[in-house]
Amino acid sequence: MASSGIELLLVSLPQLATGAGQTLAISALGILFATLGGVLYGVLATLGKRWLNILLQVYLELFRAIPVLVWLYLVFFGLPIFFGLSIPSFWCAVLVLGLWGASEVGEVVRGALQSLPRGQREAGLSIGLGGWQLYGYVLLPQALKRMTPPTINLYTRIIKTSSLAVLIGVVEVIKAGQQIIERTYESVLIYGALFLFFFLVCYPLSAASRVLERRWAHA
Amino acid sequence: MSFDTAFMLSTLPAFFKAVGVTLQVGAIAIVTSLLVALLNATILVLRTPYLWRLVKGYVELARNTPLLIQLFFVYFALPSLGLKVSGFAAAIITLTFMGGAYLTEVLRAGVEAVPRAQLESGRSIGLSEGQLLRHVILPQASILSLPALFANFVFLLKETTVVSAVAVPEILYTTKNYIALYYKTYEMLAVLTLLCVLIFLPLSLLLRYLERRLQHGQFGH
């Protein structure tokens, strides 16, 4: 029984690998956009302009009030209706993960920037640094250590959430697994393998985040 | 773009029921997760040999794998081992599995957040470890954990939408169903969005209020 199980896994590996590639691609792109968007959000949120803060808060609450899976459906079903756009579900998933991720990363970045002493901003301004220079040379570099561990945890969440893409029809690793199960009925083995796959991707990140947090813990 | 409000209103009874299912699943999951977490936290604090490592392993496993995979495993894979469960049961089991792990972390963090000085003064007036736990650690840890606990409760409630994947008739499943049956996509998505905002936005604001009152904001995830 065991040997046929491993044999089966080896035979299905290519199909699973393709699916895994899709999962990782969605996750990686989602992480990329979430990071870029999040840094932008964090910078905008600390500029001290009231209208900006209100706008960002609405954006944040929208993504907190509506669960990510609902967002996936809203985008998947809604985009064709509202904007006449029909984008592949892969990109729907990337879009949703990116936007949701950006709001979460953004809050982390905002918190990190706000935890810096106010004098850093004033000292930077006093030597004539302009907006982007102030953030680029003085504020963000110093906020980096504080924002990295929570952001890595968010990356883990994005990877896990990318699994929901299967529900809007993306042929990623879960779909690939389900297709194999349809042929072979080895559900325990395949779902077990999927379990393992996600664990092997996410656990190192969680562990790294904890290590970094301990190493960079400031008083 | 026309907006078939009549149709929307006609679906309200069904959605009302769906909200009930969402809340029911959520509430049960919250309670069971909390029970699991309390057990785990006690084991972690008391450092029961062997069990302690088991709990740590469980927490890592549950927190580093997606809810959907856990759900599919329980609902689709377990039957071939002879364990067949309904969608509802699979939902509860899985949400408890995941929720228990997150809440364990919250409680553990709460216990660790109790200032060391409290433990030292407790020991120096002669309290046993058990008494220390009951009279010093637990009360303080509970208060420190409240915002994070509440945040995770809301998170669990939001995650109930995922169990729509195993045909549990909560709000998302009901929406998908109606879209498939009547093609009123626009209207059904509008109802779904509205329901989400009505249910989760107040909770989110309440959470923020709670955090500000208690001034700590640690998250289990």
Added chain:
Amino acid sequence: MNPLIEFQGFNKFFGQHQVLADIDLKVQSGEVVVILGPSGCGKSTLLRCLNGLEEAQGGSLRLDGQELLGPDTDWRQVRQRVGMVFQSYHLFGHMSVIDNLLLGPLKVQKRERSEAQAQAEALLARVGLLDKRDAFPRQLSGGQQQRIAIVRSLCMNPQVMLFDEVTAALDPEMVKEVLQVIQGLAREGMTLLIVTHEMAFARAVADRIVFMEAGRILEQNHPERFFTQPQTARAQQFLEKFSFVESLPKTLHKELS
């Protein structure tokens, strides 16, 4: 001669609360003005208005003839001409000392690295800290960090230097080294606006003392006259708090009792 800095009828509010009221102050080029007053009298705020860290609501503020209170003011330009040193120095912790000094000249003023570096190192040597060139702020004492903060501002070649209680956060044994640097700048003829609680230092370095309370300038005078014969009762009371010696003239003493 036209003053370098001129406040006229200057007003500032924090919401409803008036923090600065009808400030009229002229500072000539090369002058050293020390601003004294009780906590909360607005002296720090006055300084911070000069480099745009605080916004004003009314009146006029001119720097070298240029009006600063307008919507078109390019504060980035102004801040290169008005250097500021803070109570908590606020060196950039993630950069070495030399990088702290070169950030402004290279990135804001776009100067040649060789020239900027030569100036930075010369100034570092002048305050006796050239050997700390590659150190990081966390490795330095408060007094060392503050001296480097002063050099950081000087590297921008400002016309005016503002000092906001720069020794208040230092351990007593480090105060002198910082004050000596400021005294050196005064001797070179740099225009300085200083807010401080160090009375002896104020007396020694100032060309003029400005005494403030509750957002207003109550008295301006030559330091010697201010410390020995204050014109207002308020100034009198303020100085009382700093001296153990009975220094009041008999007549004013009778008024107060």
